[in-house]
Amino acid sequence: MTGEVNSTIRPQMTFSEHLHARRERWWVKRQLPQYSRLSGKLEGRSFMKDNGFKVPEEIGLYPRIEEIPEFSNLPNKFVLKPSSGYSAKNVFVISEGVNLLDGKIYNRNSVIDAVNQSYAGREFRGKFLIEELLINWDQKDGIPLDYKFYCFGERIAFVHVVERNSGVNIKANRHWFMKDDWSDLGFKIQTTQELQKEPLPRPACYKELIDTVRTVGRMLNMFMRIDMYATTRGAVFGEFTPTPHGGSGYTKEADQWLGSLWKGVEGASTLDYRDFGYEVR
DSSP: HHOOOHTTOOOOOOHHHHHHHHHIIIIIIOOOOOGGGSSHOOOOOOOOHHHHHOOOOEEESSGGGGGGGOOGGGGGGEEESSOOOOOOOOOOOEETTTTTTTTBOOOOOOHHHHHHHTTTTTTOOSSSSEEEEEOOOOOSSOOOOOOEEEEETTTEEEEEEEEOSSSGGGSSEEEEETTTSBBBSSSSBTOOOOOSSSSSOOTTHHHHHHHHHHHHHHOOOOOOOOOEEETTTTTEEEEEESSGGGGBBEEEEEEEHHHHHHHHTTTBBBBGGGGTOOOOO
8 A cells, every 4th residue: 555655645736636635545456544524514514412512403315216205295495306416406495385596496307317317327326315594694595605625734825705696597696705714715615606796704703614514524633624504503514525536626825726735635734644654854
């Protein structure tokens, strides 16, 4: 293992290069650290719940999309999502029968049809989770703001806040990039995500968000994007993202800066080289 890992880690790698190396290490070579499993939505949710952190209330878990209940047997507002995936694929944020991500009306059968068509005949081996639709901390209607913390262990590099207005027209979504003290980061992270000039209010539960993320980051001791929600019941976990954006689309400034924060093999400590069989020189 020593030679394999050593060949993927070089001094002064960019953030994108580290993420690509991680994808190769984890999913191709199967060199899996302890917490790699948390990339699964169900595994991440269980980890947070078992450690006493808040997660959305589960309404139901189904082995196949065909086994979800009639919408008349569900609350008026809920979220349906697969146990694995990315970029909100096959996520339905239902409010009074309308999917807030595309503005279309759905029922049980149309959701099943849409999901099956999206996989184009391929078998999806995961499960489907239905959970509560969280309410944003200021009680604003719609999809709650998403607070994405880029963490190197307990160190928070920045917070990417997303106002998700559409899953179809990504330009309708708004993005803020904040330091952990809630001041403006001041530069672009992703080339396609424009900086918002309108000030963003700090959520009432921001201290709880920060405390939760730092505690979890310390437990993981690796780079991990920890996605959270600021809600009417405080800081609630969303999901773990170990390779945000697949390691693509970062601006040159962000790529170099975030790459300089990466330590060791997994991002937070040079000591983790010992886990892979050799010491840092």
